[in-house]
Every structure is written in structure tokens, then in C-alpha cells.
Amino acid sequence: MSISLPPCERWSATKLSDRTLATPEKRFLIRSHLIKKDFLFFIVITIAALAIGLSINFFRGKSLPLAYVSKEVRLEQAVKKLSQPSNPSQAPGTTLPVVLTLAEFSDFVENRRGIVLDARYRIDHQLAHVPGALSLPRDEFSDGYASLKSKLQANRSQPIAIYCDGKDCVDSKLVQKALWDLGYKQVAVFKGGWSEWTAAGKRKEANR
Amino acid sequence: MDGCWKAERGKPVTCCRPAGWLFFALRFLLGGIFLYSGILKVSASLPFADSIASFQVVPYGAISLVALGLPPLEILLGAMLVSRWRVREGSFGVFLLSVIFGLALSQALVRGIQVDCGCFGSGEPSTLKTCLAFGRDIFLIAASGWLYASSAAEQEHL
Numbered sequence: 374m375s376i377s378l379p380p381c382e383r384w385s386a387t388k389l390s391d392r393t394l395a396t397p398e399k400r401f402l403i404r405s406h407l408i409k410k411d412f413l414f415f416i417v418i419t420i421a422a423l424a425i426g427l428s429i430n431f432f433r434g435k436s437l438p439l440a441y442v443s444k445e446v447r448l449e450q451a452v453k454k455l456s457q458p459s460n461p462s463q464a465p466g467t468t469l470p471v472v473l474t475l476a477e478f479s480d481f482v483e484n485r486r487g488i489v490l491d492a493r494y495r496i497d498h499q500l501a502h503v504p505g506a507l508s509l510p511r512d513e514f515s516d517g518y519a520s521l522k523s524k525l526q527a528n529r530s531q532p533i534a535i536y537c538d539g540k541d542c543v544d545s546k547l548v549q550k551a552l553w554d555l556g557y558k559q560v561a562v563f564k565g566g567w568s569e570w571t572a573a574g575k576r577k578e579a580n581r
Numbered sequence: 582m583d584g585c586w587k588a589e590r591g592k593p594v595t596c597c598r599p600a601g602w603l604f605f606a607l608r609f610l611l612g613g614i615f616l617y618s619g620i621l622k623v624s625a626s627l628p629f630a631d632s633i634a635s636f637q638v639v640p641y642g643a644i645s646l647v648a649l650g651l652p653p654l655e656i657l658l659g660a661m662l663v664s665r666w667r668v669r670e671g672s673f674g675v676f677l678l679s680v681i682f683g684l685a686l687s688q689a690l691v692r693g694i695q696v697d698c699g700c701f702g703s704g705e706p707s708t709l710k711t712c713l714a715f716g717r718d719i720f721l722i723a724a725s726g727w728l729y730a731s732s733a734a735e736q737e738h739l
Contacts, residue, residue, distance in 0.1 A: 408673075411669065411670050411673040411729075412673070414670045414674075415670070415674045415677060418654065418670075418674065421653075422651075422653040423650035423653075426623075426649035426650045427650075429649075429653070430626065437645055437648060437649060438645065439646070440645065441634065
């Protein structure tokens with residue numbers, strides 16, 4: 374008498390019989406063959422992905438140079454391109470510290486004591502930033518500086534405060550150094566950055 | 582095949598295998614994660630190259646190539662998992678990439694380097710983020726390993 378099993382039971386029975394038929398050696402051979410095949414496929418797809426990536430980069434407006442240059446060196450190169458015989462802008466008797474605390478930076482922003490610069494990526498700046506902050510991304514320093522040059526030079530006597538993501542990011546310090554090299558001496562960094570500003574529940578602003 | 586063995590009459594029997602649902606969910610989850618992270622990085626090669634450089638393992642001459650090749654690779658692997666086309670090969674690729682990434686993160690943690698993992702766009706490097714990325718990577722290794730083992734076992738029985 375045959376018993377009619379539900380589909381799942383039939384599956385289990387089939388699988389069990391398969392297992393008993395395949396010897397461990399045979400299964401090992403099948404597995405190693407599969408791994409070899411998959412590894413080869415992975416290499417092929419990696420080459421295809423690299424070709425796609427290189428093609429996208431070739432046709433993109435701002436392509437990534439194939440010889441990577443570190444962000445510090447990129448900024449130095451940008452500053453070198455921009456620098457003219459510097460005319461230090463330090464106002465006599467100024468006391469702006471090199472690093473600002475949250476309280477000092479809040480006071481700087483709220484009382485509009487100078488220019489606030491955002492060294493984060495432009496997209497982050499567009500999403501939200503400290504009220505009144507202007508975007509000068511470390512990554513697009515030459516373009517950013519060119520667009521802000523008139524504002525910065527018109528306010529040469531005013532101090533500048535820069536911030537980036539948080540206490541561990543180096544972008545604000547790199548932009549500070551770049552501005553020092555360009556002759557702006559009253560440049561301070563808000564060490565806590567955007568993360569401390571938002572954690573403190575301070576006011577934010579987004580680009581219109 | 583989503584781990585769904587065919588019954589004798591050719592009907593899928595996912596109802597009998599809870600693993601079939603797990604396979605389906607993991608396939609979509611991993612595929613989605615890889616598609617999303619790949620798409621984010623394709624348009625931001627330079628920040629991604631900076632993230633790779635922060636690990637201090639890839640030679641300078643190869644950073645740009647990795648930054649350009651890895652995002653399309655992630656998109657291809659993610660698409661393979663989501664579309665069910667060559668799931669076994671796709672999960673093998675995801676497993677390999679996750680293991681390589683895990684090794685890179687481990688060496689950064691051991692050397693005390695603060696890295697920006699660059700997984701979902703670039704940001705501020707921190708030890709906490711590195712640890713979170715490490716935890717996420719362990720999940721990716723486990724999930725893709727299981728997907729691969731399931732697909733390979735299915736293949737063995739064909």
C-alpha cells in the first residue's frame with residue numbers, strides 16, 4: 374500500500390535519498406568545483422565592474438585622477454594655485470582663539486562676530502548648517518574660495534570660524550591652515566563641529 | 582531558487598521550509614544593502630577614495646582603481662541577489678567582499694586607526710563607527726555565507 378505524502382514530506386524523502394547516494398568524497402569534489410567556478414566568476418565580474426567604473430569616470434565631468442592624491446596634498450595644491458603675495462589680515466589687538474568651544478562658537482554665531490565657514494561636503498551644507506554659515510568644502514576648496522573671495526576679502530578685518538563634522542574630522546583644520554596660508558590670520562576652528570552643535574540642540578538652517 | 586525545492590509535480594514547497602522565507606528575506610536585504618551603498622558611492626568617487634586611503638592598507642597607486650571599481654561591483658552583486666540571477670555567485674561575491682572588508686576593519690582597530698568606513702557615503706571617522714561597521718560586517722559575512730551554503734547545497738543535489 375502506498376502512502377501519499379504531502380509535497381514537503383516527499384521533498385525531505387527525496388533529499389535524504391540523495392544524501393545517502395552521494396559519498397563524502399563526491400560531495401567534497403562537487404563543492405570544491407563550485408567554489409573554483411564561483412571564484413572565477415567573481416574575478417570576471419570584478420574586471421567588468423572595473424571597466425564600468427573607469428568608463429563612468431571617463432565620461433564624468435569631474436573625474437577622479439587615476440593617481441590618487443591625499444586630501445592634505447590636494448588642499449596644499451589648491452592653496453598654492455590661489456596664493457598671492459599675502460597680506461595678513463590680522464587686526465591689531467585681536468584675541469580670537471585658534472580653537473573655539475561650543476559656548477564661544479555659539480556666542481560667535483549668535484552675535485555675528487565674524488564669518489562662519491562650513492568645511493563639510495556641499496551636500497551636507499545644503500541639507501542643514503549653522504545659521505549664517507557659508508559653504509567652503511575642504512574637497513572643493515579652490516572653487517569654494519573663488520566664489521567666496523569677494524565676501525572674505527570685504528570682511529578681512531573680521532574673524533573667521535570654521536567647523537566640520539565633529540571633533541575627529543580634520544577638514545576644518547585643513548581649511549584653517551589653507552586660509553592662514555592665504556593671509557587670513559584670524560581663523561578659528563570650532564572643534565566640536567556639527568555633531569556637537571546639533572547635540573546641543575542649537576538652531577539649524579537649510580539652503581532655500 | 583530561493584532554497585525552494587520543487588515537489589515531484591513541480592510545485593514549490595516553500596510552505597514547508599521556513600528557511601525558504603529566510604533565504605528570500607536575506608537575499609533581498611543583502612542585495613538591497615549592496616545596491617544602495619554602491620549607488621551612493623558611484624557618484625562620490627573622491628570622498629570614497631579618501632575613505633579607502635584612511636584604512637592605510639591599499640597602496641596609493643591602487644586607491645583610485647578600488648574607488649572606481651568597487652561601487653559598480655557592489656551594484657552588480659546587489660542586482661544579482663535581488664533579481665535572482667546567479668544568486669549563488671552573487672552571495673559568494675558578497676561573502677568575499679565582506680570578509681576582505683572585515684580584515685581591513687580589524688587591522689584598523691588593532692592599529693588604532695580611526696577610519697571612515699565610507700560604506701554609505703563619507704563622514705567623520707571614529708572608533709565607535711568603526712566598531713559599528715565591524716558588527717554590521719559580521720552580520721553580512723554570516724548572512725552571505727549562509728546564502729551561499731544554501732545555494733551551493735541546492736546545486737549539489739541537482
